[in-house]
Amino acid sequence: MSVIVWTLAFVALLGLFGWQVYRRFRLFTQLPAAARFDNIPQRVKTTLVYAIGQLKFLRGEQPAGIIHALVFWGFLVLGGQVVTMFARGWFPEFHLPLIGSGGLLAPVYMISRDLLEAVVFVCALLLIARWLFIHPQRLMGFKPAEEKLAGHSHWEAILILVFIATITSSGLIYDGGRLVFMAGDPHVEADRAFEPVAAIVGGVLAGFGADTARAASDVAWWAHNLVVLVFLNLLPLSKHFHVVTAIPNVFFGKTEPYGRLSKQDLENSEIFGTSQMRHFDWKQVLDMYSCTECGRCSSQCPATATGKPLAPRQMLLDLRDYLYAHPESVLDENSQENIVGELTGVTDEVIWSCNTCRACEDACPVHIEYVDKIVDIRRHLVQEEARFPTEVTRVFKGMETQGNPWGIGADKRADWAEGLDIPLLSENPDAEYLFFVGCAGSFDDRAKKITQAVARILKAAGLSYAILGRDEPCNGDTARRLGNEYLYQTMAQMAVEVFAGYNVKKVITNCPHCFNTIKNEFPQFGGEYETVHAATLVADLIKQGKVRVGKDIDESIVFHDSCYLGRYNEVYDAPREILKSIPGARVSESERSRNTGMCCGAGGGRMWIDEEPSQRVNTLRVDQLLETNAGTIASACPYCMTMLSDGVKEKGLEEQVKTRDVMELVADSIAD
Numbered sequence: 001m002s003v004i005v006w007t008l009a010f011v012a013l014l015g016l017f018g019w020q021v022y023r024r025f026r027l028f029t030q031l032p033a034a035a036r037f038d039n040i041p042q043r044v045k046t047t048l049v050y051a052i053g054q055l056k057f058l059r060g061e062q063p064a065g066i067i068h069a070l071v072f073w074g075f076l077v078l079g080g081q082v083v084t085m086f087a088r089g090w091f092p093e094f095h096l097p098l099i100g101s102g103g104l105l106a107p108v109y110m111i112s113r114d115l116l117e118a119v120v121f122v123c124a125l126l127l128i129a130r131w132l133f134i135h136p137q138r139l140m141g142f143k144p145a146e147e148k149l150a151g152h153s154h155w156e157a158i159l160i161l162v163f164i165a166t167i168t169s170s171g172l173i174y175d176g177g178r179l180v181f182m183a184g185d186p187h188v189e190a191d192r193a194f195e196p197v198a199a200i201v202g203g204v205l206a207g208f209g210a211d212t213a214r215a216a217s218d219v220a221w222w223a224h225n226l227v228v229l230v231f232l233n234l235l236p237l238s239k240h241f242h243v244v245t246a247i248p249n250v251f252f253g254k255t256e257p258y259g260r261l262s263k264q265d266l267e268n269s270e271i272f273g274t275s276q277m278r279h280f281d282w283k284q285v286l287d288m289y290s291c292t293e294c295g296r297c298s299s300q301c302p303a304t305a306t307g308k309p310l311a312p313r314q315m316l317l318d319l320r321d322y323l324y325a326h327p328e329s330v331l332d333e334n335s336q337e338n339i340v341g342e343l344t345g346v347t348d349e350v351i352w353s354c355n356t357c358r359a360c361e362d363a364c365p366v367h368i369e370y371v372d373k374i375v376d377i378r379r380h381l382v383q384e385e386a387r388f389p390t391e392v393t394r395v396f397k398g399m400e401t402q403g404n405p406w407g408i409g410a411d412k413r414a415d416w417a418e419g420l421d422i423p424l425l426s427e428n429p430d431a432e433y434l435f436f437v438g439c440a441g442s443f444d445d446r447a448k449k450i451t452q453a454v455a456r457i458l459k460a461a462g463l464s465y466a467i468l469g470r471d472e473p474c475n476g477d478t479a480r481r482l483g484n485e486y487l488y489q490t491m492a493q494m495a496v497e498v499f500a501g502y503n504v505k506k507v508i509t510n511c512p513h514c515f516n517t518i519k520n521e522f523p524q525f526g527g528e529y530e531t532v533h534a535a536t537l538v539a540d541l542i543k544q545g546k547v548r549v550g551k552d553i554d555e556s557i558v559f560h561d562s563c564y565l566g567r568y569n570e571v572y573d574a575p576r577e578i579l580k581s582i583p584g585a586r587v588s589e590s591e592r593s594r595n596t597g598m599c600c601g602a603g604g605g606r607m608w609i610d611e612e613p614s615q616r617v618n619t620l621r622v623d624q625l626l627e628t629n630a631g632t633i634a635s636a637c638p639y640c641m642t643m644l645s646d647g648v649k650e651k652g653l654e655e656q657v658k659t660r661d662v663m664e665l666v667a668d669s670i671a672d
């Protein structure tokens with residue numbers, strides 16, 4: 001009788017789970033393709049390190065990270081227990097080959113399983129207590145952008161944790177009971193030494209007699225198996241679907257450079273950007289399925305921290321919830337719903353609040369990608385609906401007419417070099433490096449001083465370099481991050497042609513945005529160069545003794561990481577090495593530095609978009625940097641310089657705090 005009941009329950013609940021998973025994944029057949037089957041060795045390595053190895057959990061906030069890792073590893077091992085207990089519904093003496101009783105690896109497996117069952121049980125209780133009594137803000141939602149999260153899934157999370165506690169404790173009671181009522185069985189006796197926790201449970205049950213131990217073991221078997229099957233069915237209905245999708249999501253993550261956005265096919269596309277659910281490719285929807293709702297992304301987001309309507313987790317959940325409620329929006333080819341706005345809660349303001357800083361992506365333990373989705377939506381808003389902040393109009397116009405976002409006359413591009421004897425590539429075609437100055441370094445008065453400092457250093461090092469002068473084109477980065485892909489592609493194509501005309505092979509740039517675009521995105525247009533940021537080059541020149549920093553500068557300095565130099569291109573050490581090599585420089589670190597460094601507020605074209613005084617990212621960043629009590633804020637990006645020096649001014653601290661580029665500090669310290 002019990003075999004029949006078990007068989008019916010197994011078939012019904014597993015079948016229901018299969019149907020639910022099918023419903024979720026059948027959408028993928030209707031979604032645009034994503035090229036995520038390349039670089040298999042790299043994908044396997046990333047999966048082993050981040051999904052199986054749980055690296056982001058281990059190096060992130062504790063003790064939550066280690067607890068999650070233990071639960072994950074526990075579940076990997078407990079898979080064998082689930083298979084065994086399921087199979088014993090039909091074959092009471094079933095043992096898994098190799099790792100089951102009597103198997104070659106049985107001692108290692110059984111002792112790991114036994115201990116991990118106990119560890120996961122304790123972890124589940126701790127996590128339940130955290131939800132009930134501690135209410136961490138990261139889980140409860142950051143306001144105001146995540147107002148909706150309050151009460152959203154908290155009971156669901158607690159229920160799942162109760163299930164986990166039940167699955168693990170019932171496994172121990174099941175095995176503990178067997179140790180009592182099956183005492184003397186050769187398999188049970190062989191296993192006893194490798195099940196220390198089950199043996200303790202068995203010792204307690206033995207006090208009530210063998211019959212009670214058998215009854216407890218039977219009840220535990222049913223509880224375990226039914227809870228596992230119900231648990232499986234809750235997964236596709238909840239955030240815990242990540243149990244199924246997180247490992248594939250990490251495997252199918254981006255293997256191209258982080259700083260390379262997709263190249264839109266402008267000639268053959270009928271759709272520009274994303275405005276409907278069915279415009280997201282299958283990987284972007286897999287992201288939505290994979291969110292654990294942990295809030296690590298929103299905890300790092302500068303927009304969320306400054307009270308803007310964007311919180312990355314909320315944005316993703318709004319899209320996911322809409323998709324779950326309206327799967328026909330993907331399946332119906334004629335669906336015309338526009339996901340930007342009240343329909344989903346992902347409004348224009350949400351989309352334009354993003355600094356494209358990647359802090360969210362870097363923090364996400366399951367490698368969810370945000371910047372591509374946000375820029376894809378911007379592409380639609382800009383190219384199909386001309387819906388963008390009014391301030392952006394003059395930026396596009398400046399780029400179209402004068403070739404720079406400032407809109408300053410193109411003929412003034414090389415004014416910074418006047419009287420400085422800077423070599424021109426047209427007159428020095430054999431120069432080894434092109435020093436690509438960029439629009440900020442050419443037109444912004446403060447940034448021009450940084451450009452002049454770079455030129456001084458290159459000259460002092462005797463490096464073979466030249467500039468393009470008035471022929472230097474804009475690389476179009478600002479247009480791309482603001483969603484104007486057409487303008488970007490026009491400018492990038494033109495720049496690659498100019499570089500080809502001068503036979504450029506090696507490029508130096510001090511602007512991380514130029515650096516990222518030339519290095520990572522110009523190859524999409526056939527432009528392949530050896531591109532180096534000035535910080536990396538100058539750090540090497542100092543090491544080689546070609547640049548000699550000798551003058552004492554006597555400054556306490558905190559270094560601010562530019563997102564496009566650090567998180568996008570992993571240049572963290574070079575600027576720090578430079579600063580530490582300068583005599584008299586005392587270098588400190590902000591609490592948020594390197595990969596967790598917060599954006600200055602300029603990224604993603606936000607430099608050009610007005611902010612409410614109470615919501616300024618730059619002033620918050622200045623506050624964070626000044627917690628170190630440094631007298632100088634150093635950066636390695638002209639956009640960061642503008643934002644940080646404005647932030648210092650807004651706080652009325654310009655007399656006390658200096659803002660300097662690393663190159664200016666080197667130039668000041670160069671020995672005569």
Ligand code: SF4
Nearest residue numbers: 301354355357358360
């Ligand atoms: S890229 Fe930066 S600003 Fe945009 S959502 Fe992520 S953390 Fe927030």
Ligand code: SF4
Nearest residue numbers: 291292294295297364
């Ligand atoms: S996107 Fe990633 S970091 Fe953000 S809540 Fe989801 S799983 Fe956590």
